[in-house]
Amino acid sequence: MTTSFYDSDQARRPLISEFQNIWDHRGLVRLLVGRDLTLRYKRSVLGVWWTFLNPLLTTAVLWIVFGQFFRFEIPGAPYIVYLLSGILLMTYFSQATLASGSAIVNNAGILSKVYVPAEVFSFAAATAAAANFTISLGVLLIIQVATGVGIPWTVVLTPIPILAMLAFTAGLGLLIASAAVRFFDVIDFSAVLIQLASYLAPTFYPIEIVPDRFLPLIYSNPLYSYLVVFRGFVYEGVIPPTWNLLYMAGSAVIALALGVWVFSRSWKSMVVVL
């Protein structure tokens, strides 16, 4: 046991304190992620399939509507691979952001009884979603092999967009959490915004059908860059354009810093209403 010392006068150093807290509680983060996966996979009747059911059903329906009715064509890849990769990434984005955003409210019972830095719960929730996404990549890789696309060497680089997305969603999650402690409807509101943001990225339609005057709108959406980078690595086997890589990394760093900063400033007034 280490000797600890608590002094309420000790100023919180924004950003540094939060990352220090998460590092100091990495054992707890691992436990929370493990608990999330255990409860999800081992103890539910449908187990793993339950988690994949939503993205797979969505993919199946969208494939019928857009692949068969509208006959979307993607240059260089079967539509199903393009579609599933997009849906999985957007499911990860949505799950991670919402789980991270509601983690603090959901654990209010713990946070009002024992001292644990609240950001640990948000971070653990986003990490659990990242772990889920990584597991679900297995399905995508199987489909790639089955459709003859194969698995390029660049697949070893997919941890880059996965980690960038983790930082991005943890940051957005902390922003949402800061507001959700006071107003519970913020979570529902965020869910709608998340869905709208994913429509403004080429998740299920080819970027080629977007009229020129709307392209800036799509390009400015960070999710577009995540999709380009992820698809480039996971099945196209190409290194994506530098600006997409930079935009992805930049949005991750900015979202994380902003989320942590806002959270850090509002925590003291939030904790009394938990």
Add this chain to the structure above:
Amino acid sequence: MIDAAIEVHEASLAYRLSHSGAGTAKEYVVQLMKRQVRYEKLWAVKDVSFQVGDGEVLGVIGANGAGKSTLMKMLARVLPPTEGRVAVRGRVAPMIELGAGFNPELTGFENIVMYGTLLGRNPQFMRGQAPAIADWANLSGFLDVPIRSYSTGMLARLGFSVATDTEPDVLIVDEVLSVGDAAFQIRSFERIEKMIAQGTSVVLVSHDLAKIRQIADRVIWLDHGKVVSEGDPETVVGQYEASVT
């Protein structure tokens, strides 16, 4: 650093009460436009100062709503003081409401590890301690069972056993000594007395005035968030009793 184990200096804590009671962002925006947003500060603890030395037992008494539990949460670092300073030296075992974070779907073993980790211990260390913790709570045969099948008494014993498993430097006890049956109450009280004998500082909140007289070295009486009286147990408990009757 500080000299005493606990030092509280003019500490206050305010809860913010919204008059309009806006619980959703939608209502809040509507009220903001009508300029109806007003907040009132409710001081649950106001300008409280005291120190607790090494191995000292401080009793805290007062009516319901006097701010005792809020003060304990401030010592446990759960609530940061709105004003003033709270400093605690050493490892704190907060026994405020036992079993924070118990998950009914997880087994006794998994819950021991999770609860201990939430209290700031190492998960690996907790895995090693789990058998001894379960043994002390008379739950050895139930470690692999999800705790949704535990009785209330079993849960209380498990929570107490985890919370008091490692020697803390500072123990904060908020009315949790009344859990379990008579035999367990005696055993849990003995465990706390042993810690006191070994130099743990204790802050004890209780409505059991006889118990406060018995083990406290010093007592503070809180009322409406303020210290009414502070001193030796006989005097302060006497004053409190006189005020109630």
